[in-house]
Amino acid sequence: MQVIKVKNYEELSKVAAEIIANLVKEKPDCTLGLATGSSPIGLYQNLIKKYEAGEISFKNVKTYNLDEYCQLPKSHPESYYSFMHRNLFYHIDIKEENVHIPNSEGNDLQKLCDEYNDLLHKATIDLQLLGIGANGHIGFNEPGTSFEQETFVVKLTEKTRQDNKRFFNSIDEVPTYAMTMGIKNIMQAKKVLLVASGANKQEAIKKLLSGEVTESCPATILNRHKDAIIIVDEAALGLVK
Numbered sequence: 001m002q003v004i005k006v007k008n009y010e011e012l013s014k015v016a017a018e019i020i021a022n023l024v025k026e027k028p029d030c031t032l033g034l035a036t037g038s039s040p041i042g043l044y045q046n047l048i049k050k051y052e053a054g055e056i057s058f059k060n061v062k063t064y065n066l067d068e069y070c071q072l073p074k075s076h077p078e079s080y081y082s083f084m085h086r087n088l089f090y091h092i093d094i095k096e097e098n099v100h101i102p103n104s105e106g107n108d109l110q111k112l113c114d115e116y117n118d119l120l121h122k123a124t125i126d127l128q129l130l131g132i133g134a135n136g137h138i139g140f141n142e143p144g145t146s147f148e149q150e151t152f153v154v155k156l157t158e159k160t161r162q163d164n165k166r167f168f169n170s171i172d173e174v175p176t177y178a179m180t181m182g183i184k185n186i187m188q189a190k191k192v193l194l195v196a197s198g199a200n201k202q203e204a205i206k207k208l209l210s211g212e213v214t215e216s217c218p219a220t221i222l223n224r225h226k227d228a229i230i231i232v233d234e235a236a237l238g239l240v241k
């Protein structure tokens with residue numbers, strides 16, 4: 001696991017965008033695994049700038065997103081479908097048919113999970129981007145999830161719902177369930193890039209960097225990935241007073 005320490009969110013967003021842009025330049029038809037949350041927004045903005053400057057094109061890039069809320073229509077502003085389009089896809093030249101986001105609209109969630117999992121089996125993700133939950137979750141793989149888990153419907157912990165409340169009007173509006181790639185899917189990516197910023201990530205980062213691998217902190221599995229990069233800022237490292 002390679003750890004890149006940066007000063008703050010701005011630098012994190014620059015360094016992470018550089019890594020992704022370099023991959024897109026080297027392999028214009030690469031497959032990216034993408035993430036939501038506040039952590040990747042800055043790096044998406046930098047990728048948009050690079051696209052606008054003519055440095056990179058997403059014309060032949062394919063993407064697979066990590067997760068999606070259940071019980072929330074795609075059209076809801078806080079669905080991850082809306083998030084990804086608002087923060088990235090509408091601003092670049094990616095083809096809609098190359099964008100894959102778990103579809104949780106429908107009654108048979110198990111069937112929808114299996115369909116997404118089949119797509120993942122057929123794909124090879126060159127780089128999987130990850131944020132990290134304050135409790136160490138990746139995607140929506142909450143503490144205690146088996147490392148062998150593939151795409152599934154998860155009941156979100158109260159901690160995660162509280163953390164994500166800021167995007168909704170009240171806690172009652174925060175979905176209780178989500179569909180997420182499993183840890184096994186995530187580990188199959190050729191390269192994994194995790195970005196962590198802010199003091200609320202300190203505990204999870206401390207566990208991740210301790211080298212211990214435990215299902216009680218899902219992100220620690222990255223210690224077993226052969227090509228994982230962690231970009232972490234001073235606040236997440238606990239260096240900011």
Ligand code: GLP
Nearest residue numbers: 036037038039131132133139140
């Ligand atoms: C959500 C997402 C995760 C993300 C996490 C952290 O739970 N499912 O993929 O990593 O939030 O979010 P943030 O970057 O906003 O702290």
